[in-house]
Amino acid sequence: MFQTLVNAWNVDDVxxxxxxxxxxxxxxxxxxxxxxxxxxxxxxxxxxxxGQLFGFFDIISGGAFSNFTIxxxxxxxxxxxxxxxxxxxxxxxxxxxxxxxxEEGRKKIAQYTRYLTVVLALIQAIGMTIGLKSAVINPxxxxxxxxxxxxxxxxxxxxxxxxxxxxxxxxxxxxxxxFAGIISRIPNMIYLTSQYIQAGTANIFGAIAFVVAELIxxxxxxxxxxxxxxxxxxxxxxxxxxxxxxxxxxxxxxxxNMAGVIPIIFALSLLQFPQQLATFFPRSSFYNFVQKWLxxxxxxxxxxxxxxxxxxxxxxxxxxFNPVDVSDNLKKYGGFIPGIRPxxxxxxxxxxxxxxxxxxxxxxxxxxxxxxVILMNITGLQLYFGGTALLIAVGVALDTMKQIxxxxxxxxxxxxxx
Numbered sequence: 001m002f003q004t005l006v007n008a009w010n011v012d013d014v015x016x017x018x019x020x021x022x023x024x025x026x027x028x029x030x031x032x033x034x035x036x037x038x039x040x041x042x043x044x045x046x047x048x049x050x051g052q053l054f055g056f057f058d059i060i061s062g063g064a065f066s067n068f069t070i071x072x073x074x075x076x077x078x079x080x081x082x083x084x085x086x087x088x089x090x091x092x093x094x095x096x097x098x099x100x101x102x103e104e105g106r107k108k109i110a111q112y113t114r115y116l117t118v119v120l121a122l123i124q125a126i127g128m129t130i131g132l133k134s135a136v137i138n139p140x141x142x143x144x145x146x147x148x149x150x151x152x153x154x155x156x157x158x159x160x161x162x163x164x165x166x167x168x169x170x171x172x173x174x175x176x177x178x179f180a181g182i183i184s185r186i187p188n189m190i191y192l193t194s195q196y197i198q199a200g201t202a203n204i205f206g207a208i209a210f211v212v213a214e215l216i217x218x219x220x221x222x223x224x225x226x227x228x229x230x231x232x233x234x235x236x237x238x239x240x241x242x243x244x245x246x247x248x249x250x251x252x253x254x255x256x257n258m259a260g261v262i263p264i265i266f267a268l269s270l271l272q273f274p275q276q277l278a279t280f281f282p283r284s285s286f287y288n289f290v291q292k293w294l295x296x297x298x299x300x301x302x303x304x305x306x307x308x309x310x311x312x313x314x315x316x317x318x319x320x321f322n323p324v325d326v327s328d329n330l331k332k333y334g335g336f337i338p339g340i341r342p343x344x345x346x347x348x349x350x351x352x353x354x355x356x357x358x359x360x361x362x363x364x365x366x367x368x369x370x371x372x373v374i375l376m377n378i379t380g381l382q383l384y385f386g387g388t389a390l391l392i393a394v395g396v397a398l399d400t401m402k403q404i405x406x407x408x409x410x411x412x413x414x415x416x417x418x
Contacts, residue, residue: 008404014170017407021169024161025180031157032181034070036150038143043135044068068135070154073124075177078159079269081116085109086319110163117159118152125151131281170407171400175261179396182389214390217368221394224364227256229357231350236334252326254354256361259316261395263365266316267308271301302373306366313362314355323350365391 008014035041045066065072089095089109098105125148133139136147162173169176193207230251271294278290293300327347329335336342340349368391 004401004405004408007408011408014404014407017168017170018404021165021171021176024165024169024173025176028071028158028161028177028180029184031154032069032071032184033067036068036070036072036147038137038147039068039132040135040137041068044132068132070150071158073121073128073151073155074181075155075158075162075174076269076272077121077124077155078113078117078162078174079265081113081120083266083269084116085113090319114159118156121152121155122148125149125155127277171396171403175265175392175396175399178265179393182393213371217371217390218394220364221368221391222398224361225255225257225260225395225398228253229256229353230254231353232338233330233335234338236336252350254321254357256357257365258321258358258361259313260399261392262316263309263312263362264369264391264395266312267305267369270308271305302370305369309366309369310359310362313365314358317354317358317361321354323347323354326350 008018065074085095089099095109098108128151129136129144129147133144136143158177159174162177165171165173165176167173197204197207230253233250233252235248235250274290274294278284278287278294281287292298294304295301324347327343327350330337330346331342337346337349340346
């Protein structure tokens with residue numbers, strides 16, 4: 001990995017992309033410390049200190065939520081808008097046709113996603129401002145409007161920032177923003193761990209066991225992400241004029257974790273919604289219900305997390321890998337799976353293999369996401385940097401490294417004439 005980074009740094013274009021990405025992430029971190037005008041941060045801290053509802057949400061926002069800065073809502077409205085648009089693309093034929101029109105169709109869907117992001121961010125900002133009205137120093141209509149506009153603009157800016165990173169930098173911009181927020185909280189987690197040990201709520205051996213378990217999970221995440229089921233494919237020989245084409249053997253790679261970190265992010269976005277809604281009504285029975293039953297360490301929360309991760313894994317895998325299209329392409333170019341007839345039998349075989357492999361990957365994701373909760377209860381370390389954050393961080397790091405390697409291969413390839 002380090003050698004890849006060194007090689008990438010020696011390539012001028014890749015170095016510019018890396019520096020561009022780092023510069024954008026620095027802007028994100030600077031913005032995470034700019035407070036929203038007219039808000040008393042002490043009141044916000046008291047409200048959030050009444051429960052453990054927003055621990056992980058604060059991690060992915062890089063502490064912007066607990067400090068109530070301009071990026072307090074993070075990039076979650078954009079993620080929610082992406083979820084909605086992907087569901088609508090499957091449900092609405094016109095959007096499905098638009099998605100098949102190539103680059104222009106994808107640009108149009110991306111434009112719709114931006115509009116929807118602004119609408120969702122505006123609604124969320126209004127709800128957040130009303131729910132946290134007690135923290136507003138001078139709650140006039142003008143001040144409340146300024147707060148709503150500031151929060152909405154912060155999310156819109158993060159959306160733009162993520163798209164610029166994806167376009168001109170290295171890696172997926174939205175994922176890297178979440179990654180940067182998670183990584184920035186590690187020093188705080190180390191400090192909290194030392195405080196727990198000094199206070200006697202945790203012991204040094206529990207902390208060491210927790211670190212060892214985290215390292216083991218990192219290794220397992222890498223193995224599951226890189227693991228794949230290879231389906232052999234044989235291409236028949238074809239004679240075109242005086243030339244013979246085909247005859248070679250290859251394979252179709254079906255990864256165990258084909259969906260990557262997307263199911264985790266999607267599940268997190270949905271599960272955080274009732275928690276955020278509950279904070280708007282701190283004295284209501286709904287707040288007490290959410291705090292009791294939907295806390296991140298609770299049984300119901302983790303069961304819902306497992307079910308959503310499994311469901312989104314199947315959903316997103318179906319979006320990016322279509323057995324019907326793969327089967328048609330194999331038949332079109334004279335390819336076949338040994339022992340399987342072309343056409344529908346090939347589609348059924350690919351679907352069956354895909355479902356089995358996806359089920360293993362979904363269970364693994366759910367296991368990694370919930371296991372740290374058990375470890376926290378055993379060791380007494382009440383930390384939110386658990387499996388979900390670890391999955392996102394490791395997954396985004398692997399995806400980014402693959403993109404760097406892809407850029408290096410593309411620039412070092414000499415061609416057949418060299």
